[in-house]
Amino acid sequence: xxxxxxxxxxxxxxxxxxxxxxxxxxxxxxxxxxxxxxxxxxxxxxxxxxxxxxxxxxxxxxxxxxxxxxxxx
Numbered sequence: 192x193x194x195x196x197x198x199x200x201x202x203x204x205x206x207x208x209x210x211x212x213x214x215x216x217x218x219x220x221x222x223x224x225x226x227x228x229x230x231x232x233x234x235x236x237x238x239x240x241x242x243x244x245x246x247x248x249x250x251x252x253x254x255x256x257x258x259x260x261x262x263x264x
Contacts (some may be wrong), residue, residue: 194200198241219226250261 200208200211
């Protein structure tokens with residue numbers, strides 16, 4: 192289906208189109224099992240989790256992160 196296939200869509204305001212997209216996304220995300228996830232995404236998540244688990248000592252606390260951000264201002 193294309194935008195041109197939906198009657199009246201072109202007459203909606205930008206705000207109305209955004210609300211429509213939000214409603215459409217909400218309806219899709221209600222059942223996450225129907226959203227296909229490419230193998231490459233799963234592999235990347237696995238790679239990142241492995242890196243995280245191997246480097247937990249390099250993690251910052253929220254306080255340390257805030258200090259670093261404030262020093263850059």
